[in-house]
Amino acid sequence: MSLTAIFKSNGPSGFGYGSTAEQATEGISLAGKNILVTGCSSGLGKETLRVLVKRGARVIGTARTVEKAREACAEAGPNTIGYACELSEPASVRACVEAVKKEGIKLDAIICNAGIMALPKLELKFGYEMQFFTNHMGHFILVTGLMDRLNDNGRVVMLSSDAHRMAPAGGVDLDNLKGEKQYKPWAAYGQSKFANLLFAKELAIRLPKGKTANAVHPGVIQTNLGRHMPLGARLVFGLVGPLFLKSIPQGAATQCYAAVNPAAALNSGKYFADCNVTDPRKDAENMPLAGQLWDASEKIAASLK
Numbered sequence: 303m304s305l306t307a308i309f310k311s312n313g314p315s316g317f318g319y320g321s322t323a324e325q326a327t328e329g330i331s332l333a334g335k336n337i338l339v340t341g342c343s344s345g346l347g348k349e350t351l352r353v354l355v356k357r358g359a360r361v362i363g364t365a366r367t368v369e370k371a372r373e374a375c376a377e378a379g380p381n382t383i384g385y386a387c388e389l390s391e392p393a394s395v396r397a398c399v400e401a402v403k404k405e406g407i408k409l410d411a412i413i414c415n416a417g418i419m420a421l422p423k424l425e426l427k428f429g430y431e432m433q434f435f436t437n438h439m440g441h442f443i444l445v446t447g448l449m450d451r452l453n454d455n456g457r458v459v460m461l462s463s464d465a466h467r468m469a470p471a472g473g474v475d476l477d478n479l480k481g482e483k484q485y486k487p488w489a490a491y492g493q494s495k496f497a498n499l500l501f502a503k504e505l506a507i508r509l510p511k512g513k514t515a516n517a518v519h520p521g522v523i524q525t526n527l528g529r530h531m532p533l534g535a536r537l538v539f540g541l542v543g544p545l546f547l548k549s550i551p552q553g554a555a556t557q558c559y560a561a562v563n564p565a566a567a568l569n570s571g572k573y574f575a576d577c578n579v580t581d582p583r584k585d586a587e588n589m590p591l592a593g594q595l596w597d598a599s600e601k602i603a604a605s606l607k
């Protein structure tokens with residue numbers, strides 16, 4: 303256990319910094335439940351897949367390729383389905399939506415976990431900044447495509463990050479979605495995670511009563527997410543990480559808690575960290591911006607048909 307976990311106490315939910323995904327779902331039977339997890343091939347997504355299957359859920363695990371998805375699913379157990387869902391390719395995301403529909407699956411939760419972080423140079427996909435496009439647009443197309451597949455009490459969980467605080471002033475600059483004004487790796491990552499947060503908040507308003515949408519910060523965990531960080535930073539992270547950072551089982555706790563713990567069911571439009579509701583950056587409550595982001599995302603998605 304890291305030093306941080308030893309010194310931090312649990313919050314009102316009874317869980318906290320040191321809780322693992324297994325602890326946050328202890329005693330909960332997910333038999334008969336269907337849960338979709340994006341980015342199931344690595345890090346937090348892989349652990350989320352493992353724990354939800356352990357609790358009895360059928361998990362639809364998605365990854366960039368069907369091979370990666372099936373490999374991760376096979377490792378987790380037989381009650382799994384692996385689909386390709388390359389988030390930066392709308393055709394792949396839409397094919398995933400169609401596969402879920404064709405299989406007749408009704409979903410109890412969608413955990414939008416996949417993501418990329420801090421690409422050193424501006425990369426564009428269909429003309430849009432890659433992190434915004436992958437982390438936000440890919441999940442926007444997926445979730446809006448699957449909204450009618452959500453069960454009456456279905457939950458959507460968006461992996462945001464405390465790095466949403468690094469987003470530019472205002473949160474999401476709708477006039478810089480192509481990096482046309484400027485590009486800073488962490489600000490762009492922060493903007494994409496701010497967009498995940500605003501999307502959860504807007505979705506919470508648009509979903510019918512009973513269905514919920516929340517955003518989560520999983521903590522800081524050493525995973526493949528850091529692959530674009532400089533080697534020196536990765537080495538330091540590797541050395542001090544076990545002392546101060548969350549482990550992967552701890553990192554997967556908040557998304558599992560928000561997706562399946564009955565105590566989390568009443569929350570919608572909220573931001574969770576360490577399995578408890580917390581406050582995001584003040585301007586993440588900017589609902590007019592959340593509405594504008596939704597409209598802009600719809601337009602972008604429609605232009606890529």
Ligand SMILES: NC(=O)c1ccc[n+]([C@@H]2O[C@H](COP(=O)([O-])OP(=O)(O)OC[C@H]3O[C@@H](n4cnc5c(N)ncnc54)[C@H](OP(=O)(O)O)[C@@H]3O)[C@@H](O)[C@H]2O)c1
Nearest residue numbers: 341343344345346388389416417461463522523525526527
């Ligand atoms: N780790 C942290 O400290 C931390 C902190 C705050 C928030 N988060 C968030 O937590 C989530 C999970 O991150 P992680 O730490 O588990 O990272 P990870 O180990 O790198 O896992 C990310 C997953 O997303 C997948 N992915 C990346 N780009 C994709 C794309 N274009 N299409 C489909 N799948 C894609 C990856 O697949 P490949 O392996 O094939 O690329 C991988 O399965 C991310 O949304 C991240 O922003 C993490």
